[in-house]
Amino acid sequence: MTRARRLLVIAEMQGHDLLRRRGALAMLAAMPVAFYFALLGKGVVAISTGGVGMAFSVSGAALFSMLAARRIEPRLVLAGFRPLELLLGRLLLLEGLGVGIVVVTSVIFSLISRPTRPDLVFAGIALTVWVAVPLGLAIATIIARELEGVLAAIAVVGVQLSLPLDSAAAPFLPLYGPLRVLSRVGGAGGELGGGLAASLAYGVGLSTLAVVSWRLRLRTR
Amino acid sequence: MTEPMSSAAVAPDTMLAIRGVGKRVGRRWLLRDVNLDLQRGESLALVGENGAGKSTLVRMIAGVDSSDEGSIEVAGRIGYCPQEPGLLDLLTPEEHLVFFGRGLGFDASESKERGRALLGEFGFRGPQLRVVSRHLSGGSRQKLNLALALLGDPDVLLLDEPYTGFDGGTYLCFWQHVERWQEEGRACLVVTHFLGERERVDRVHELVPYLEEAA
Numbered sequence: 001m002t003r004a005r006r007l008l009v010i011a012e013m014q015g016h017d018l019l020r021r022r023g024a025l026a027m028l029a030a031m032p033v034a035f036y037f038a039l040l041g042k043g044v045v046a047i048s049t050g051g052v053g054m055a056f057s058v059s060g061a062a063l064f065s066m067l068a069a070r071r072i073e074p075r076l077v078l079a080g081f082r083p084l085e086l087l088l089g090r091l092l093l094l095e096g097l098g099v100g101i102v103v104v105t106s107v108i109f110s111l112i113s114r115p116t117r118p119d120l121v122f123a124g125i126a127l128t129v130w131v132a133v134p135l136g137l138a139i140a141t142i143i144a145r146e147l148e149g150v151l152a153a154i155a156v157v158g159v160q161l162s163l164p165l166d167s168a169a170a171p172f173l174p175l176y177g178p179l180r181v182l183s184r185v186g187g188a189g190g191e192l193g194g195g196l197a198a199s200l201a202y203g204v205g206l207s208t209l210a211v212v213s214w215r216l217r218l219r220t221r
Numbered sequence: 222m223t224e225p226m227s228s229a230a231v232a233p234d235t236m237l238a239i240r241g242v243g244k245r246v247g248r249r250w251l252l253r254d255v256n257l258d259l260q261r262g263e264s265l266a267l268v269g270e271n272g273a274g275k276s277t278l279v280r281m282i283a284g285v286d287s288s289d290e291g292s293i294e295v296a297g298r299i300g301y302c303p304q305e306p307g308l309l310d311l312l313t314p315e316e317h318l319v320f321f322g323r324g325l326g327f328d329a330s331e332s333k334e335r336g337r338a339l340l341g342e343f344g345f346r347g348p349q350l351r352v353v354s355r356h357l358s359g360g361s362r363q364k365l366n367l368a369l370a371l372l373g374d375p376d377v378l379l380l381d382e383p384y385t386g387f388d389g390g391t392y393l394c395f396w397q398h399v400e401r402w403q404e405e406g407r408a409c410l411v412v413t414h415f416l417g418e419r420e421r422v423d424r425v426h427e428l429v430p431y432l433e434e435a436a
């Protein structure tokens with residue numbers, strides 16, 4: 001079986017597990033929309049807040065998908081899967097699922113708020129998913145306990161939400177890039193390269209951190 | 222570290238050789254200087270009081286936990302049945318069989334065929350194959366746990382109290398299978414608490430808790 005087919009098998013099985021959690025999936029989809037509607041009267045700020053809601057739900061889904069499988073994964077490695085394949089298979093599933101949520105959420109936000117730059121709504125939400133999935137995976141591989149993991153995710157995303165984008169500390173948190181892109185949806189000037197670069201860097205950096213941490217945890221054979 | 226069998230110092234039929242293995246938890250040694258051999262076609266009961274490190278030793282042999290000293294060498298493929306079924310709650314038994322089977326190199330239909338045959342031997346009923354595992358009884362989950370360990374036709378079986386939740390008939394059936402697996406040339410290590418089971422195996426190895434503080 002080729003590497004690609006092995007990844008697809010892992011993504012398929014993780015997908016069965018995730019898609020049967022209907023209540024969790026409904027909340028996953030509803031959270032960004034709820035954050036958005038909470039600030040609907042504040043104009044395009046609501047879109048950024050919806051993006052933060054997206055980060056909460058996606059990183060939480062990634063975290064729990066990882067923790068739910070922590071007992072079975074050593075046995076899957078014993079059965080022949082590589083630790084890296086298990087992580088990449090899950091990443092594939094979550095990013096794929098994220099694409100669907102990005103499309104639906106971006107359309108809802110754009111239709112209701114009618115921002116000047118709907119393309120940046122899509123880009124900002126997509127970058128949020130790009131960063132939030134490896135954020136959840138990295139937390140799960142490093143902490144590996146439900147309560148502590150959830151608190152860590154809430155702390156990271158919550159502190160990011162409370163910090164103004166122009167504060168000195170904001171760039172040191174992972175959602176700085178996506179939020180910077182989302183802050184431009186109303187047509188405000190300024191370059192976009194920094195937000196895009198920060199998003200890409202955090203996505204790659206957190207994925208690398210998750211891979212390294214995961215390999216260390218399963219480095220027993 | 223668990224390694225493939227390579228040493229010329231062990232007998233040719235030795236499937237498992239453990240030499241001076243130790244495991245530390247923080248500053249405390251949980252296990253120290255464990256030595257154990259298991260031959261082809263032999264069954265061994267690993268016994269000891271709670272906290273003696275039986276499950277930890279089996280995890281180290283399986284390669285899902287690491288040792289802090291010594292060496293573990295295994296010849297051939299390992300089948301590991303942990304004490305608590307490590308299953309995905311929302312996958313069906315059939316999906317578990319396919320998942321593990323694909324890792325072992327079987328296609329989906331072969332994985333199901335092999336798995337159904339194994340489960341059938343322990344009285345696992347067909348309709349349960351499509352029920353998500355969290356809705357299965359404890360005994361049925363344990364049967365699936367055992368079938369997943371056997372799916373790859375292993376040479377060395379590591380069974381950590383694999384009969385938890387079995388009814389009387391399935392429990393006896395399990396021990397008949399241990400005899401059969403031995404006849405097929407597999408080496409079987411069974412973690413157990415029951416004194417009565419000691420007569421069902423070739424040898425008994427007792428682990429005692431290691432009490433000395435690590436230096």
